[in-house]
Every structure is written in C-alpha cells, then in structure tokens.
Amino acid sequence: xxxxxKDLPMLAxxxxxxxxxxxxxxxxxxxxxxxxxxxxxxxxxxxxxxxMWQNYVDAWSVGxxxxxIGNSLINVAGVVLLMxxxxxxxxxxxxxxxxxxxxxxxxxxxxxxxxxxxxxxxPLYQVLTGLGLINSLTxxxxxxxxxxxxxxxxxxxxFFLGVPNELTEAARIDGANHFQILTQVFLPLSMPAMQALxxxxxxxxxxxxxxxLVVLISPDVQTLPLGLVRFASTYTTSYRLVFSGTxxxxxxxxxxxxxxxxxxxxxxxxxxLKG
Amino acid sequence: MASKSAIPERVGEAAHxxxxxxxxxxxxxxDSYGTAFALLAPAIALYAVFSLLPIVATVGISFTNSGGxxxxxxFVGLDNYVRASEDPIVWQxxxxxxxxxxxxxxxxxxxxxxxxxxxxxxxxxxxxxxTTLFLxxxxxxxxxxxxxANIYDPFYGLLxxxxxxxxxxxxAQGWLSDPFLVLFSVxxxxxxxxxxxxxxxxxxGLQNVDPTLYDAAEVDGASAWQKLIHVTLPGxxxxxxxxxxxxxxxxxxxxxxxxxxxxxxxxxxxxxxxTYIYRMAFQAQDHGLAAVLCIMMSVLAITITVTxxxxxxxxxx
Numbered sequence: 001x002x003x004x005x006k007d008l009p010m011l012a013x014x015x016x017x018x019x020x021x022x023x024x025x026x027x028x029x030x031x032x033x034x035x036x037x038x039x040x041x042x043x044x045x046x047x048x049x050x051x052m053w054q055n056y057v058d059a060w061s062v063g064x065x066x067x068x069i070g071n072s073l074i075n076v077a078g079v080v081l082l083m084x085x086x087x088x089x090x091x092x093x094x095x096x097x098x099x100x101x102x103x104x105x106x107x108x109x110x111x112x113x114x115x116x117x118x119x120x121x122x123p124l125y126q127v128l129t130g131l132g133l134i135n136s137l138t139x140x141x142x143x144x145x146x147x148x149x150x151x152x153x154x155x156x157x158x159f160f161l162g163v164p165n166e167l168t169e170a171a172r173i174d175g176a177n178h179f180q181i182l183t184q185v186f187l188p189l190s191m192p193a194m195q196a197l198x199x200x201x202x203x204x205x206x207x208x209x210x211x212x213l214v215v216l217i218s219p220d221v222q223t224l225p226l227g228l229v230r231f232a233s234t235y236t237t238s239y240r241l242v243f244s245g246t247x248x249x250x251x252x253x254x255x256x257x258x259x260x261x262x263x264x265x266x267x268x269x270x271x272x273l274k275g
Numbered sequence: 276m277a278s279k280s281a282i283p284e285r286v287g288e289a290a291h292x293x294x295x296x297x298x299x300x301x302x303x304x305x306d307s308y309g310t311a312f313a314l315l316a317p318a319i320a321l322y323a324v325f326s327l328l329p330i331v332a333t334v335g336i337s338f339t340n341s342g343g344x345x346x347x348x349x350f351v352g353l354d355n356y357v358r359a360s361e362d363p364i365v366w367q368x369x370x371x372x373x374x375x376x377x378x379x380x381x382x383x384x385x386x387x388x389x390x391x392x393x394x395x396x397x398x399x400x401x402x403x404x405x406t407t408l409f410l411x412x413x414x415x416x417x418x419x420x421x422x423x424a425n426i427y428d429p430f431y432g433l434l435x436x437x438x439x440x441x442x443x444x445x446x447a448q449g450w451l452s453d454p455f456l457v458l459f460s461v462x463x464x465x466x467x468x469x470x471x472x473x474x475x476x477x478x479x480g481l482q483n484v485d486p487t488l489y490d491a492a493e494v495d496g497a498s499a500w501q502k503l504i505h506v507t508l509p510g511x512x513x514x515x516x517x518x519x520x521x522x523x524x525x526x527x528x529x530x531x532x533x534x535x536x537x538x539x540x541x542x543x544x545x546x547x548x549x550t551y552i553y554r555m556a557f558q559a560q561d562h563g564l565a566a567v568l569c570i571m572m573s574v575l576a577i578t579i580t581v582t583x584x585x586x587x588x589x590x591x592x
Contacts, residue, residue: 004398011400014393018407021467024422025410027433040431043440086321089314097311105315112326114580116528118549119569122341122556123332124325146325149318178310207415209531210549214557225417229535232421239431246421250414257413261406269479272472272521273514 025250032056032243039239055244062235063245067220068227069252071137072206075223078141079205080198083152086145087197088190091156092182096168106157113150117143118210125214135217143211148201158274159193160186196271199264206253224249330573337566348562355563364543365568368551372527372575375462375547379526383466384518387473392507394474395481405478412471420535423464427451427536451537454544461545465532469525473518480514481507513587520583527576548572 003011023045031039032055034048059065093099094106117124124143125134133139163186171181187194212226219230228249232242257264337355341348359365394404414422426433427450435447450460488506497505508515530549533539539546539554546554548568555565 003400007397007399010393010396014390014397014404017390017393018404021408022410024426024433024467027426028422040428040436042436044433044436082321086318090318093311093314097314099308099311102311105319108327109318109322112322112330114577115326115330115573116524116549116576118528118530118552119573119576120326120329120333121552122336122562122565122569123329125556126332127324127329142321143325146321149322149326153318178314182314203413207413207417209415209417209534213534214553225415225531228421229417232424239425242421242425246418246425249418253413254410257410258406261402265405265409265475268472269475272476273479273517 028243029247032240032247034240036238036240039243052240055240056248059231059241059245059248062241063227063231063248064219065224065227065245065248068222068224071221071227072224074137075140075144076202076205078137079144079148080202082141082145083148083197083201084194086149087152087156088187088194089182090149090153091160092178092186094153095157095160096163096165096181096186097178106153109150109153111150112147113154117147121210121214128215134215135221137216137221140211140215140223143215144205144208147211148204152197152201155197155271155274156190156193159190163189192267192270195263196267196274199267200271203253203268333566333569333573336562337570339563341562341566342560351563355567358564359567359571362564364546364551367543368546368548369571371458371546372548374458375529376523376526378459378462379466379469379529380519380522382462383469384473384522386466386470387518388477388515390470391474391477391481392503395478405475408474409471411468414468416465416468416529416531417535419464419468420532423461423467423532424451424536426464427460452541454541457537457541457545458547461532461536464536465526465529468532469522473522476514476518476521477511480511484510516583516587520579523579523583524576527572527579548575 027044030045030047033051033053035052038048090109094102128134128139128143131139133142167185168181171185176184207225208223209225209229212223216222216226219227222230228245231245235241336348338350338352339348340351340354390404390408394401394408397404411419425431429435429447429449429452432450434450435444438444438447448456451457484507488510489502492502492506528549529547530553533545533547533550534553537545539550548571552565552568552572555561555568
C-alpha cells in the first residue's frame with residue numbers, strides 16, 4: 001500500500017494511534033510465546049529468545065478449549081437458526097399482511113428492545129428453572145433468541161417495508177399464498193438483511209457473557225468467554241497459560257473477520273443503523 | 276379486543292363492497308388473519324415466555340420478599356422500595372452508573388468520531404485502517420476484562436512494565452486498586468472494545484454528507500476547522516444522536532468488564548447497577564431488592580430511548 005502524499009500529515013497521527021489501539025493484541029501474542037520468567041521483565045514488546053508454542057498446547061488441554069469452542073459453536077448455530085426462523089416470517093407478517101392488531105403486536109416487540117436483559121434476569125432464571133432448562137445449551141439459546149427477537153423483527157420489518165407492495169399484490173393475483181410469497185419471492189430478495197441479522201446475532205452470541213454466567217453452571221456446558229474467565233481465575237499465577245488461552249479465544253473471530261471484512265462491516269453497519 | 280371489533284367491520288365492509296369477483300378474492304384482510312398468526316406464532320411464543328412474562332414478573336417480585344430460601348414469597352408492599360431508597364450502595368451504584376455512561380460516551384463515542392474523521396479523510400488505505408481499528412470490537416467484553424486485568428496488573432502488566440522500561444516507574448499506579456481510579460480504568464477497557472462500532476457508524480454517516488457543501492465551503496474560503504464545525508458535524512447530526520443513545524444504552528448494560536476485573540471492588544468503588552443487581556439476585560438472594568434495581572434500570576433505559584427518539588424526530592422535521 002503506497003500512501004498518498006496528501007495523506008501524510010494525517011497518517012503521522014493515525015499510525016501511532018492505531019498502534020496504541022492494537023498494542024494490547026500485540027503484547028498478548030508476544031507474551032503468550034514467552035516463558036513464565038520472561039513475562040513482565042524488560043521491554044514488553046520484545047520478542048522472546050525462543051518462541052514457546054508449547055504454551056498453546058498446554059493451555060488448549062488444561063483449559064478444555066475444544067469443549068468450550070464446541071459449546072460456543074452449538075450456541076451460535078442454534079441462535080442464528082432460530083433467529084432466522086422466527087424473525088423473517090414475523091417481519092414479513094408485520095409489514096406485508098394487513099390484519100387487526102398489527103401495530104399493537106409490533107409495539108409489544110419494540111417495547112422489549114428497550115428492556116435490558118439484566119433487568120429481567122430474576123424471573124427469567126425462574127422460568128428456565130421451571131422448564132428444566134437451567135444449565136443447558138437449549139435454555140441459553142431460547143433466552144438469547146427471545147432477547148434478540150425485538151431487534152431481529154425490527155430489522156426484517158424495516159427491510160420488507162422497503163419492498164414495493166405491488167410485488168406482493170401481483171403474486172396474490174397469480175394465486176400465491178403468503179407462505180409461497182415469503183419463501184419464493186421475499187427470501188431471495190432479503191439476503192442483505194438476513195446477512196446483517198446473521199452477523200449481528202452470531203457475534204453477540206459468541207461474545208455473550210451475562211446470560212451464560214447465570215444459566216450455564218457446570219463447566220461441561222459453558223461457552224468460550226465464560227470458560228476463559230473461569231480458566232483465568234483458576235490459573236491466576238500462570239500468566240503464560242492465561243495469555244495463550246486468551247489468544248485462543250479471540251484469534252479465530254479476528255481471522256474470520258479479516259477474511260469477510262467487507263460483508264461483515266456492511267452487515268454490521270446496516271443492521272445497527274436500521275435497528 | 277381487536278378481533279371482536281374487527282369481525283363486524285369486515286362483514287360490513289364486504290356487504291358494502293362493489294360486487295366484483297376480484298375485490299372479494301383479493302381482500303387482504305380476509306384470509307390473512309390466520310396466516311399472519313401462523314407466521315408470528317414462533318416469535319410471539321418465545322418472546323412471551325422468555326421476555327414479556329419476566330418483565331411483568333419483575334414488577335411482581337419487587338412487591339414480595341422472594342429469596343433463595345423463601346419457598347413461599349409474601350407480599351410486602353413497598354418495603355423493598357423503601358429499603359432500596361435507604362441503601363447507600365444503591366445510590367452510590369446509581370451515581371457510578373451515570374459516571375460510567377458519561378465516560379463511555381466521551382471515551383468510546385469521542386474516539387469513534389475522531390478516528391472516523393481521520394480514516395474518512397484518507398485518499399488511500401481507508402479499508403486497512405477501518406479493519407484494523409475495528410478489531411477490539413470483535414472481542415467479548417468478558418475476554419476484554421481478562422486482557423485488561425493483565426494490562427493493569429501492578430507487577431506483570433503491560434502498563435506498569437512499559438512505564439518501567441521507559442524509566443517512568445513513578446507514574447505506575449494500582450490501576451484497579453485505587454478507589455478513585457478504578458471506575459475510569461475499567462471503563463477504558465470497555466470503551467476500547469466499544470468504539471469500533473461507533474466509528475463504523477460515523478464513517479457510514481460521513482459518506483452521506485453532501486460533497487458539494489465542502490466545495491461551497493472551499494469557495495467561501497473556509498478553514499478545515501470551519502468545514503468541520505459548519506459542514507461535517509451538522510451533516511452527522513442524525514448519526515451523532517444515534518451513537519450517543521446507543522453508547523448510553525451500551526454503557527447502562529455494562530457488566531462483564533467490571534465483573535471480571537474488579538467484581539465491583541475495592542469496597543464497592545466500581546459497583547454499578549448491573550453488578551449490584553447480580554450480587555443481590557444471585558449472591559445475597561435478595562430478589563425483592565434486586566427487582567427494584569431492575570425496575571430502576573428499565574426506567575433509565577426507556578427514558579434514554581424515548582428522549583433520543585423525540586430529539587431525533589424533532590430534528591428530522
């Protein structure tokens with residue numbers, strides 16, 4: 001990348017600022033390859049004499065990261081699938097079908113958009129306990145989907161509202177029912193909105209901490225952020241393990257983001273601006 | 276209620292409708308009622324059980340002495356509200372929540388705006404900087420807590436070892452043990468994670484500022500600063516109010532970094548409303564008091580959302 005001459009004064013400020021912002025990542029990665037004795041001594045950004053890849057092997061097995069990643073993947077897959085299955089049809093019904101009470105149902109969903117999940121956690125915990133869903137990935141998926149539904153419906157509805165009604169009416173005259181219109185006409189059209197919904201719900205589920213902390217009690221069902229916090233508080237004195245374990249949790253997402261960054265950024269921005 | 280009033284209306288409508296075959300067959304309210312509910316049913320069922328019911332139940336719990344060992348919770352009237360108003364930690368945690376919101380809006384919102392302006396001004400390399408600067412937002416706030424707890428570690432942490440290697444050891448601090456510093460230190464960690472999304476939103480907003488306005492300002496001999504104040508910021512007003520409200524709501528929901536880094540300590544010095552709710556609900560098992568805090572939190576969230584929506588609606592006209 002050859003910088004433009006006009007940009008040089010701005011780059012003089014932006015490059016150091018960018019370095020400061022990514023410094024925590026660099027420091028963690030460098031420290032994660034050091035021996036215990038080398039951490040915290042001398043220049044924090046200096047590379048160690050020998051790269052200790054063994055730290056990663058140790059952290060992986062000691063921290064049980066294979067299970068944590070597996071649980072997180074199941075969690076994300078469940079949420080994304082259920083979000084699509086609930087929000088796409090609901091968004092269609094609330095924008096393209098006219099029926100009495102439509103606005104009230106929409107407002108009831110929008111109301112949920114303003115209530116933080118922490119503010120309903122006591123009865124939510126009781127409901128999950130009552131249904132036997134505490135300490136289960138099914139329970140966490142249902143709670144997270146319910147929490148995400150207001151945003152998902154809002155997003156899909158705004159998108160469908162932008163599709164001309166003539167399209168629905170023409171299909172109706174051709175004898176199609178609403179299920180057919182939704183699956184054959186609207187699904188192919190709504191790829192950008194669904195992409196935004198998938199990206200936003202996948203990222204927020206992968207990173208969620210509060211609900212898993214309350215719902216997922218035993219280590220074998222825990223997700224990655226919760227598992228890392230437990231790992232870090234168990235091995236407080238073993239910095240090399242904590243550092244390499246931390247890198248294991250964020251590196252996959254960062255690589256995935258860099259590979260898909262244009263779509264990712266677009267989906268996230270459009271989703272947030274609509275929602 | 277809606278269905279009762281709707282049915283006679285529809286019958287009447289059909290009776291008065293012109294007798295054309297197309298009109299009755301295509302009447303959109305006629306066959307859609309069942310279809311609409313079939314499409315809405317999965318969302319409504321989940322949302323009713325796991326969101327609406329808990330919202331209503333929270334209000335109910337706030338009037339009872341429900342707790343971990345109380346199998347039969349009793350109605351206690353406004354007792355929990357009185358206890359909440361007399362609990363100094365409630366007031367302190369509320370005050371700290373406001374301070375936390377303020378820090379987050381200024382640090383994360385401000386950094387997002389400044390970096391968006393810088394990145395957008397580049398002729399080349401926009402995507403590189405936008406992508407790199409966004410990286411912290413991909414990390415879970417709980418993991419951010421683990422990372423920054425290590426950055427602030429008094430002995431092995433990045434901050435104090437960096438200061439030592441620059442011969443500035445006298446600036447080293449107990450970043451998380453000093454009660455006057457701790458809330459700010461933890462907020463820096465949260466804001467480091469949060470600014471990336473705000474930056475993306477500002478970059479998107481900047482693309483919508485009419486470029487001819489800059490040309491006009493140029494012709495009028497405006498300085499870079501004048502262009503920023505008179506063209507860029509007014510053009511960003513809608514995104515600006517949106518980001519401020521989003522940052523306030525995100526700040527209000529802040530939990531993971533505090534929980535992981537300090538657990539509200541030392542001596543409640545970083546206790547905010549969410550950590551106090553968690554402590555009351557799941558450790559002290561005082562559900563009544565926790566429910567009062569939950570209602571306060573919801574009222575705050577609704578107030579922020581409604582205020583900003585009004586503000587934006589007024590700005591749009």
